[in-house]
Structure formats: structure tokens, C-alpha cells
Amino acid sequence: MNQIFLDGESVTAEKVAQVAFDRVPVALDETTMERVAACRSRVEELVDTGQVVYGITTGFGKFSDVHISKEDAAQLQTNLIRSHACAVGQPLPIPTVRALMMLRANALAKGYSGIRPETLQLLVDCLNAGVHPVVPEQGSLGASGDLAPLSHLALLLIGEGEAYYEGERLTATDALSRAGLFPIQLQAKEGLALINGTQAMTSIGTLTLVQAQRLAKAADMIAALTTECLRGIPEAFAEEVHRVRPYPEQIGVAKNLRTLLAGSGLTTEQGELRVQDAYSLRCLPQVHGATRQSLAYTADKVSIEINSATDNPLIFLEEGKVISGGNFHGQPMAFAMDFLKIGMSELANISERRTERLVNPALSGLPAFLSHQPGLASGMMILQYVSASLVSENKVLAHPASVDSIPSSANQEDHVSMGTTAARHAAQVVHNAAKVLAIELICAAEAAEFVGADQLAPATRVLYDHLRAVVPPVLEDRSTSAEIEHVAERLLSGDWVDAVEQVTGTLF
Template sequence: MSQKTPSFAYGADRLTVGKALGIARGTLPGQLTEPVLERVRANREAVARIVAKGEPVYGINTGFGPLCTTRISADQTSLLQVNILKSHSVGVGDPIRGEIARLMLILKLHALSMGHSGVAETTLKRILWHIENEVTPVVPSQGSVGASGDLAPLAHLFLPLIGLGRVTYQGEVRDTAEVLGKFGMDPLELGPKEGLALINGTQFIAAHGVSVVEKMQQCLSQADIIGAMMLEGLQGSLRPFHEELHKLRPYPGTRHVAHRVRNLLKGSEILEDHIDCERVQDPYSLRCIPQVHGASRTAWLHLKELLETELNSVTDNPVVIDEELSISGGNFHGQPLAMALDYACLAASEIGNISDRRIYLALEGNQTDLPKLLMKDTGLNSGYMMLQYTSAALASENKSLCFPASADSIPTSMGQEDHVSMGSISGRKALQVLENVEKIQAVELLTAAQAFEYRKPLKSGWFLEKVHGLVRTRVSFAEADRVFATDIEAGLELIRSGALIRLLDTVSRKKALSLKTDYDELFETY
């Protein structure tokens, strides 16, 4: 009997970061089940009855924001929903990545499918069609203040439903009308509340959060690997990673990192060779790897946990419980994610900051028997000097990006929306910082591999020997100056691709070795 292909039921199953990415990348199919559609139809009928009663309900038969006291006649409620998509499409800046736009569609479809937003079944099915056919709306990156939800980006995201805006299809940006015509499809006619339900919510912030969780987790895992390799290259001590030490200050993140580094260095001849050396203490950038990397893991975990709540929440407004209870509240406010993303942004920056310090340490060549600037014939050659300039510039840029966007609020909507989260900026900044961290890690990977080479013929443990071998398939040992930008690009490809992590998984299986810790469920899954 063939196994049934797993799928995700919008509005019914619990969404995680991994599942959202799976749907966005086409590895996990999503579906609208009949029980969910029944619930959506019932909620839609409740909205129809509210309209028929004529009682004022925000966004259904009133204007928006400061116009909430302006009544809209029953025959104009559909036009009101079309106008809100048009008027709120005021985004500027470069478009967001296609994957983030697809994530926005996925997250919004899941939230609407919970049956408290008053949207029609046809609207849900059209959003699903966009996801399944990779007809991805073009969404500008700037213009959201993170409450009332991500209004501008969500308006751009759903302009295609009414035949407007632009979409990316088959690798090209095209007018929506052209693509709909190709499929023989007409724009939708939106009913009462639908436009407001589409644009009110936190899906721009949350979609960025999904990308941050994935990218940051990869950077954290690689930080431990590269840090362990640098520890070998600089002949650092393993004592600061001792299990008994971390039992006395038992933060899960710290213990997880210390355990991983101990396993990465298991069986190292390099460690054994200098176990009785006279150096009493290593600099903090080596000695405090568990504490610094571990603290950043704690910030990542906090974001992941909050984000999973957000992914499975109804975040538009008003929320229609039933015909008798429609609540105009604040579930659209981005503050819960904004603050967590700012925390994650700082935590990511610190991973790059300590990495730059280790790079600098490797170039000193004083206490570690390494040649200065990691090259023997310096003077004529500058060696690895300038690579640290690059990491220093990136680390400094990240520090300037760490000001918390959520600390600011500018009133909008004529004072009706007088406190906003700026969470969209928090998400965009966090991704920018992580992209810089990846570049810093590429520089540290090359620097650690160069230092590692000077420990030959001694060998490290299985894991790090394989990592060093992989680096050497892309970047050779540098005996003289060359265009190091090419090396950095090759290192960056290794970092971005996650090749180091996949390699260690392969080594674990082949050699029956394990990097697993008691905290893998917390820190290695999403």
C-alpha cells in the first residue's frame, strides 16, 4: 500500500515555520478541506445578516480609520472593499523577495480560513490558486507601520484579486490582467468586509519572521562549527566548554553550544598536543563562545515560540465571532513580533560581532605560533589583513542597524491609530543584519581554515577535518596575496547553502558519531 502524501489543511492544522517554508517551496501541498469551507461559509453568512440589519459595524458598513463614523449604504459596501485595496496600495521601495510574498499569501490564507474574517469561499480559493500556480504578487518593501496591521504591503499583495497590480509569473514581472487573461480568469468581486479582512493583519511582519527564524538558525549552527575550527587553529582550550562548568549556570542555549563544540572537537590530536601549554586563559571570543552563542540561541527560541503563536492566530479587524458578536479590537497590532524581531536582530548582530573578534585574534600571530596575518612571507604580501577590514565594516554596520524599530511610534490615520509597532522595519532590519552575518561568517570560515592548515600534520576530530576538506574544495590555502574577494564569494556560497551543516549530518550517519544534545528539540527544529 502506498503511503499518503502529507499535506497541510489551511485553517485546521497547526502551522509552523518549517511547514510554511515547505508550502512556499512546493514540497508540502496545502488544501482547503470541506469542514473549513463550511465554517467559512457560515461566517460569511453572518456578515451578510449584519449588513441586512443595517447596524453599524466597522469596515462592513462604515468607513475606515478616522472615517469609522461615516455610514456606507448597503449598495456601496462592495465598492468600499475595492476602494480600500486601491487607496491603501501606497508602498514604495524595492519589491520584497518572491518567497516572502508567497509566505504572506500562505499566512493570510491560513488566518482567513479560521472563519472569523467574513471572507467568501471564492476569495480563499483564488488566494490558493496564486500559491499553487506561483503567480506571486509584487509587493513593495516599505510603507507599513505595523498597525493596523501591514496595510500597504497587504493591499499590494491582494490587488491581483481585483485584476490590478503586478505579479511575477514564470520568472517575469507582468501586469495582473495579462496573467489572468492567459488563464481565462476574471477579477473577483469583493463582498462586504473582504477588502478590509485582506489588508488588516501582520502577515508582512510574520513572513519576514519566518525567514529570520530559518536564516538565523543556520547562522547559529554554523557559528558553533566555525568557532570550533577557529579554536583548533588558535590552539584554544576546551576547558571552558566542560559540562560541569555549565551545569553551574544551566542556560539551555549555553549548554547546547558547549556540548556541540565538545563533540566537534572529539578525537582531536591538535587539542592533545597543547593540553599542557602554559596559557592559562583564552581571550573571551574563544572562551565565551557558549555564553555568547547560547544567549543568541535563547533570543532565536523566543522569536520562534512567539512566531508560531502568530502564525496560528486571527489578526484582522473586526473579528466576526458570530452574527451577534463582532469585535473591533487590536489583534492586528504588530508589537508582539516587533519586539521579538528587534531582540533577534541584536542577537544576530552579536554572532557577527564575536566572529569578527576571532578573525582579528587569528591575525595577531603572537601567542599561538601562527604567522602574523596568517601568511609567512608578509611585507611583500599583506596576507589576511584586509579580510578583517571587511568583517569589521559589516559588524559595525550591523551595530548601527540594532536600534529597535519597536521603540518608535508615529501616530497615523488622523490620530485614530496613535500607537503603531513599526514591526515591518524590525523584520526587514533583522534580515539585513543576518545577511551581513553570513558574510562575516564567510570571512571567519576562510580565516579559520587558513589557521587550521598551520596545525598539520596534526589532525582534528572527524567533523572538523571534513569541514576543512570541504572548504579546500572551494578555496585553496593562500601562500601569497590574490584577489581575496573571489575567496569570500566562494565561502559565502558555502555559508548560504548550509553545506557545512549537511556535511556534518552525513558524517554523523556514516561514522555513527553524533552532534545531538538534550536541547535539539528546542534549538535545531522549527
């Protein structure tokens, strides 16, 4: 298996997803470790000479004016981790924790944090060995970084707290021991270096972005299938229409739809059945394209954040400076996550409207609720209810977390980002959107049974066939909860998108 090198400069969202979901190993090269060691030497000089440097020879936050002796420098770091490891709530999913570990290691590998090479190596070894700290999801303000969640990560390295290993939840000591690893004693600056950063919000946000990008493509594919089943008019997707309103994302979605619908025997022309379609079909490029704009903005910010030094203070060897700054402040990611969840909420919103058109006989011309036994069997009736419920929940979650701030540390930290809350809510919005799209796909496939699945376009037929492999036609009423959940997971994984693209070529 290939490995991904962490150098603080070249990690991408796709690489994070590979490490998180596929467990691709990571490594540190010699040049990176030399840079880390040189920065560490500077920290040791500061401690030996007793210079006043925040978090190295002083306390933290409001205690920054309290001098810490050389003899207490190591204890200060251990106390920091223990006191700050007070996050609450459900544990973050293991893929998110893997991303968290990877991104923290990547930030430390930049060589501005002053951590010892052996401490960084232990973090990488834990990741590669599958020793995953239990990290509760709630408790971060998103400035001074993600202190509480990252402290639970740091606990693992000193043999405290809990960790998952080979499917078991164990004490950190037991998990390390079973993996053949040994805890370390933190030295000056190391505790602060491990927890002062934005990696909790960024790990959640990066994986959420990757899944949102997969869903955006899947949404175009599902909408194309729905368009066929409702005998839609593809002329609304004509190149001329979108050339005169030249948003690249709108143009890209319109081209996707033309490609996906090519060869369909079900679509109609203007005036054949109706002059124009409802907005949820006709305005697909405009709405889906706008969601793509929100994802493009988010992707730009994520690509910067995952390769940034976000702790404090930062040590600049070439300039000979140690500077206390504010790179731990999560405002850029907070805005990005809020924008992402708004965009994905609308992707789900318009999907639910298409589902309503599929199941409503007054709008579709199909049997009521796509029932094969109307009246006796309810068919897809309540699937639309579930979709509407999820869309409504997304509207609440889409409220921007980034507009809130509550001062902390006796007003020393008087403005915070709430970026981790934004990222957590964005993840929930994306998972809700996946279920909404799954419901539309299930309903569209059912509609295809009535209009003729043999007349589907080659691309949408691939999607239909993949759906039918796991969800047979609903000829008689049955519970579809597990099927909806399974289809949503397939959409989030991107597998079915890849299958369709084997027919169409890479879509926008």
C-alpha cells in the same frame, strides 16, 4: 510532492520555509472551507440588515463614523485596496512574498475574517501556481497591521498591480492569465480581511528566524574549527562548568563544542601552551548560548503569530458577536524581531573577534594575515576589515525599532509598532552575520593549512572539506568577494550544517 494544509492552527516556521524556499504546495481541506463559508454567511447577513459594523458598513480609520450603504459595500473594498497600495522601495524577495501569501491564507482559514471561500481559494491557487505579487518592502507602521504591503498582495486578486510569473515581471492581469487564473470582484469585508494583519512582518520574521537558527548552529561549528586552529583549550566547555550556571542554551552550546572537537589532534590542555584562552574562545557557550536564548524567545512568538487571527473586526459565530479589537497590532512581533537582531548582532560580533585572532600574528602564532607570501601578499588582511564593517553596520541596525511610534489616521491610530521595520532590519542583520561567519570560516580553513588540516576533528573536517570544495587555499592574492557571498548563502541554507550533523548526530 507533499502538500501542507492550512487550517489556521498547525503551521510551523519550518513549514513556512518549505513553502517559501522549496515551493511545497498548500491546500485547504473541506472542514476549513466550511468554517470559512459559515463566517462569510454572517457577513452577508450584516450587510443585508444594515447593521453598523466597522469596515463592513462603515469607512476605515478616522472614517469609521461614516455609514456605507449596501449598494456601496463592494466598491468600498476595492477603493480600500487601491488607496492603500502605496508601499515603496525594492520588492520583497519572492520567498518572502510566498511566505506572506501563505500566512495570510492561513489566518483567513481560521474562519474569523468573513472572506468568501472562492477569494481565499484564489489566493492559494496563485501561491501554488507561482504567481507572486510585486510587494514593495517599505511603508508599513505595523498597526493596523501591514496595510500597504498587504494591499499590493490584494491587488493581484483583483487583477491590478504587478506580479512575477515564471521569471518575468508582468501586469497582474497577464500573470493571472498565463497561469490560467481569473481575478475576482471583492465583496463586503473582503478587502479589509486581506490587508488587516501582521503577515508582512511575520513572513519576513519567520524566514529570518529559520535562517538565524541555522546560523547559530553553523557558528558553533565554525568556532570549533577556529578553536582548533588557535590551539584552544576545550576544558572551558566541560560539563561541570556549565552545570553550575544552568542556562539550557549555554549547556547546549557547550555540549555542541565538546562533540564537534572530539578527536581533534590540535586542541591543547590547560598550561600546555597557555593557562586559559581569550574570551572569544573561552566564553563561546555563554555568548552563543545567550544568542540562542533570543532565538528561543523569538521562536515562541512566531509560532503563536503565524497561527493567529490578526484582522479587525473579528466574527465569532458561536458567540454571535462581531468585535472590533486590535489583534493587528504588531508589538509582540516588533519586540521579538528587535531581540533577534540584538542576539544575532552579538553572534557576528564575537565571530569577528575570532577572525581578528586568526589573522593577527601576535595573537595566533601563525603567519601574519595567514599570508603564504607575507609582505608580498596580503592574504586575509582585508577580510577582517570587511567583517568589522559588517559588524559595525549591525550595531546600527540593532537599534530597536519597537521603541518608536508615530500616530496616523488623524490620531485614531495613535500608537503603532514599527514591527515591519524591525523585521526588515533583523533580516539584514542575519544576512550580514552570515557573511561575517563566512569570513571566519574562510580564515579558519586557511589557518588549518598551516597547523595541519589532517589533525582536525572528524566533525570540523567535514566543514573544512565542504568549504574547500568551493574556496581553494589562497596561496596567491585574489578577490574573494564572490566566495564570501557563496559561503554565506551555503550557511543560510543549512546544507553544511546538515552535513556535519551526519557525523555528530543532531546538535543543540
